[in-house]
Amino acid sequence: TGIAGPGGGTPQKKVGLVYFGIGQKNEETEIHEHYFPFPRSSFREFAAHTGIYLLYDRLKRSA
Structure with missing residues (x-):
């Protein structure tokens, strides 16, 4: 969850x-x-990549 903007902060x-x-x-x-x-647009891309990385890292540590 978050605030992608441009407004709402x-x-x-x-x-x-x-x-x-x-x-x-x-x-x-x-x-x-x-x-x-x-x-x-950049926020959404960075957030998606970060979420995927965090999930990958968690799965790797639990294997």
Whole structure:
């Protein structure tokens, strides 16, 4: 979840902020906060790549 922009941000939650949560049975849930201060299209691309990487990393560590 996050705020891709161009509007919708607040002083507490700026445009470009995104959260990732990764859960797995019998494992602690990970929460990652990232900030990508880019235009919406770039934000979406960086967020997608980051989410895929975080999932890959979690699966690799649990194997």
